[in-house]
Each structure stands twice: as structure tokens, then as C-alpha cells.
Amino acid sequence: MRDDLMEILCCPMCKGDLTLSVTRRVKDEIVAGTLTCTKCATVYPIEDAIPNLLPPDERD
């Protein structure tokens, strides 16, 4: 994902804003990291540049 995707994303559970934490970046793309909800604290992984916003029990 690119940085400006943050403007479009919110927490799917509570609609809260998300905080981005980057663990790997390749050029302008965030390849690995997490998105954490500032309201309900749910953490969503970013893997292979794709944020996974499915509920924790439906991620596999």
C-alpha cells in the first residue's frame, strides 16, 4: 500500500482512525507493517503490501 491510502482507511470494527507502523518499505510502497485502531486498539497486519482488514478470526 502507498501512504495516501491512510486517508481512505478506517477501523472496520469501530470506524476509528488507524495508526500506521511500517516494518518494511520498498520505494513508495509499504510492504509490511501494521495498522492499529486509535479507538478500539485492534491491530490489522499489512503483508505483501496488502492491509488485511478482516476481523481477527477470519484472517486465514
Next chain:
Amino acid sequence: MDLDGLLDLAARPHVYPVREDTLLLAQATKVWPGGRFVEVGCGSGLASLAAARAGARVVATDRNPFALQGVREEARARGLALDGVRTDLLEGLRRFDVVAFNPPYLPTPPEERDPDPWVNLALDGGTDGREVTRRFLSELPAHLSARGRAYLLWASIPSSASLSAPEPPRVVPGFSRVRVVASRQLPGERLWVLELTGAVEVGESGAAPGQNRSPGESLDVKDDTDRPGAGRAVRRRA
């Protein structure tokens, strides 16, 4: 949108391939440079790739990780920029100028589900074929910008229950205007693309728009063809 040069997408395991419904939706969808576009349930991602090439800010969503990986690879191979998001319909996304969706629309009782869960996801419209479409329409107004528009693939649904001609709805609760912008007759199945504009939201109560109104419930269109099951042949994977 212009699809020239995009129709050689590689067939991918576990991903619904480019079919007539895919093509009709992607052709009928209009985007503009810089406009925010999302393709819901992107599958092969044809519309997403075409929109990226047209200069839109593109998000492709799917629950299926194979689909998202495929779209990403196709975009990269073509030098196009887009973002995949793994989610259910529009969950976790804010507002867009243009939304496109080719929903799963086959009436599917539980015992008839495709053994490949990812393929089933692209086909299974619930027992009446409209379950995912109803859910999408109830959530849609909250995801459109002020002048946003949505393009929705609507298919006649094979059923032995009636011989009446299937037509898409002329009115969809939550939208002031519904227009057929493309249609195609296939053997035993008819496809339409609906353009929905003038979204009206219930309010800022925090509830999803439509939850109080159940807009989908009023979509009691008679969706039948005189050749039961024929449409399924079009939609099913070969």
C-alpha cells in the same frame, strides 16, 4: 473504460476469471484522473487495472488473497499503481467518487457451494442470489462522496419458480437515480450494469445507512428466466 491490452490477464487458481459480466461492468464504468475509485470484490481486477490506467486513485478489495495478489502482480507488470485491501465489501474504507461491483449472484443453497471456498465466494449469492447485492446496497451510500456514483452488475437469475421476464430495479432505496448504462443478452441470461447516483444517507446516528430502512428488502424483483440453470453455465468456472 478502455480495456484494450488488458484482456490477456493470466488465469489464476482460486480466482474468478474474466467473463462476460466482468467485461460489461468494466466497459460501462467511468472514471476520471485523480478520482477515487474502488472495485469491490475485484477478482481478476480488470476494472481496477483499467481505472488505474485512466489515472484514477484505485483501491481493489476482495476477501480472496489470491485475487489481491494477482491484481498486484498484473499492475506491477504493466507499470500501474493501485492498492489492494483484503476486506469484506467496503468494510474499513471511507468514501469514493466511483464504486464498481460485480457481485456473486448465483442462487446457492449451502449444499451446492463450490468446493473451492475462494471460487465459491465469487459465485454464491445466497439462497436467492441477491444476498450479497442487498448487503452491498445497504452499505454503499456511506462510502460515496458528494457526487459519487456506483456501477453494479445485475444479472437475471435462473429460477424454475416463474417464467416472468427478469428486469433490474428502477428504484433503489438510498439513491435518487438508477439508470441502466449497459446490457447484454447471453444464452439463458441477461446482464445489466446499473449506475446509481444521488446517494442519500439516513444521518449521523452511527448506524450504517439503510439499517433502519432495509433497502435490500424492497428489491423484490422477479428474477427469473425461462431457461432455468442456463445462466449458471455462464457464471460457473469451466
